[in-house]
Amino acid sequence: MPTPPRPAVVVALLVLLPASASGAEPNVFAARVRPFLAAHCEGCHAGAKPAAGFAVPKLDADLLAGPDAKKWRAVLERVAAGEMPPEGEPRPKPADVKAVAGWLEGELARAEAAAPGRTGKRAGDHLPQYGNRLDHAALFGVTARTTPDAPPRVWRVSPYIYAEWVRAVGGKGFGGDKGGLPQAFAVPPGRGFKDYAADGGLDEPTAAQLVRNAEAMVAHQTRAAVNGKVPFGAVKDFVALLDPAREPAAGDVRAAVARQFQIGLRRPPTADEADRFAALLRKNVLAGGREEGVRATLAAVLLLPEAVFRSERGAGPPDADGLVRLTPREIAFAVGYALGDKGPDAALLASADAGRLATPDDVPANWPGCGPTRSSTAPASPASSASTSSTTSPPTCLRTTRRTPTTTPASWWPTPTGW
Numbered sequence: 001m002p003t004p005p006r007p008a009v010v011v012a013l014l015v016l017l018p019a020s021a022s023g024a025e026p027n028v029f030a031a032r033v034r035p036f037l038a039a040h041c042e043g044c045h046a047g048a049k050p051a052a053g054f055a056v057p058k059l060d061a062d063l064l065a066g067p068d069a070k071k072w073r074a075v076l077e078r079v080a081a082g083e084m085p086p087e088g089e090p091r092p093k094p095a096d097v098k099a100v101a102g103w104l105e106g107e108l109a110r111a112e113a114a115a116p117g118r119t120g121k122r123a124g125d126h127l128p129q130y131g132n133r134l135d136h137a138a139l140f141g142v143t144a145r146t147t148p149d150a151p152p153r154v155w156r157v158s159p160y161i162y163a164e165w166v167r168a169v170g171g172k173g174f175g176g177d178k179g180g181l182p183q184a185f186a187v188p189p190g191r192g193f194k195d196y197a198a199d200g201g202l203d204e205p206t207a208a209q210l211v212r213n214a215e216a217m218v219a220h221q222t223r224a225a226v227n228g229k230v231p232f233g234a235v236k237d238f239v240a241l242l243d244p245a246r247e248p249a250a251g252d253v254r255a256a257v258a259r260q261f262q263i264g265l266r267r268p269p270t271a272d273e274a275d276r277f278a279a280l281l282r283k284n285v286l287a288g289g290r291e292e293g294v295r296a297t298l299a300a301v302l303l304l305p306e307a308v309f310r311s312e313r314g315a316g317p318p319d320a321d322g323l324v325r326l327t328p329r330e331i332a333f334a335v336g337y338a339l340g341d342k343g344p345d346a347a348l349l350a351s352a353d354a355g356r357l358a359t360p361d362d363v364p365a366n367w368p369g370c371g372p373t374r375s376s377t378a379p380a381s382p383a384s385s386a387s388t389s390s391t392t393s394p395p396t397c398l399r400t401t402r403r404t405p406t407t408t409p410a411s412w413w414p415t416p417t418g419w
Contacts, residue, residue, distance in 0.1 A: 028103055029061050036100045040085045040092050041075075063107040064114060076104040152313040152324070156201065159185040160341040162308065168342070169264055169302060170217045171233035181216055184209040184308075202308075214302040218295045221263075235259060241294045253278050256294070260301040266349060267329070277301065310337070328352035331363060 037056050044051040056075070060066030078084035080101045085091070157165070166181050167174065184206055202210075222238045223231045230236050237259045241248050257277040261269040269277065277297060285293030301307075310333060314324035326334065332352040336344030344352075351357050351366045 032096075033100055033103060034061075036092065036096055037075075040089070043089075063104075064111045069108060069111050072104060073108055076101060076108065079104075150312075150323075154309050154311050154313065156185070156309055158341070159183055159187045161337060161343070164341045164343075165307070166213060166217065170220050171235065174217070174220045174233055181213045182209060184213055210303060210308065211299070214299040215295070217302060218298045221298065222291075222295055235263070238294070238298060242291055244290075250278070253281055256298070257281070257301070260298050264302045265304065265306050266343075267353075325360075328355065328357035331357045335363070 041056045045054045045056040047055075050056070054071070054074075059071055059075075060068045063069055063072055075084075079097060082097075162185055163183065170181075218238075220233060221235045222242055223234045224239065224242065230239050237252070237256045240246075241252060241256050254274055257274055258268055261267060261273070277300070280300065281293060281297040283293075284296045287293065288296065312326060312330055312334060314326045314330070316324055318324050329349075329352045332344040332348045336342070336348060348366065351362075356362050356366055
């Protein structure tokens, strides 16, 4: 008597079985899938009042042309994850689960590959809410081969990023573990993967709180020296400007401005910014006195748009897909914020500033999580006589969509007036 095939082989055979032209292969459905559903699903999901309004017997068995592919996907996910049948109900045999899940997987893949505009990839697999339904290799082991939908944008940082920024700018001993300042940005309802950029904006109460927080951080940074010693967490360059026993030199003013740029924006000021803020400090000191003038100017640096907005606009000419690579600093911050709320570390920023994030191969070399440069074989264009053409594309974390090329100024931040 021949030995029956093992469950794994059964699954493979079921996935490879040909389907009828009209959709699901009727013999497989009737022999394996329908009895499984009747035994393990229809006890709750059938009748006049099916659980959650989900009536399994009413699902169209034609996955290729029928209207219920999305519902069959839900069945597959629940069964494959072991969520259905629920706890307390008789458990199906593992071999039966594998066989039914394998058959549904194959039919859904065929249906979605045949749909207009499909590329053979399962619909929705790239969306975050499906992440827990896929194994690690499917999520992270293959470089994306589709053009990312990532329009250029300038978006406000999240409340969590802002809280970490306050802790970093305030310095050691400032406010304890929770930052010590009121949160300027409302925490959006719910958690998880979502487009937080759509929730971000600035209204008058938020702006007022940002001003108060900037003033509080600067007050901590500029605490007066005690017995010639700079207090814990204060900034030496700032304290020197407020020392009544000495008159600051022009170099002291520029050093303080540069130091605040480095603390708050994690970069040095441009030559124009250094000139404008040095002039602003002198103007503020004449108008409000030394202490108020210095503190107001240092707070102004922390209120630049760059402190609370992220830029992902890219620069340079678009590639063949119409995408523009992010600038090295944009890449550094995108990578840093993808890993946590503190942003890029010193090493990643140093790589950006040294020009080591400027090419498609630089990011994988300086951060392995981005993935290697993608080389693929793509169909040739109709104008080409060759059957295939070899293409090389940068990792998708390097690129942002810009369908119409534009000229990006050296600094996109708006120039304040009235300095």
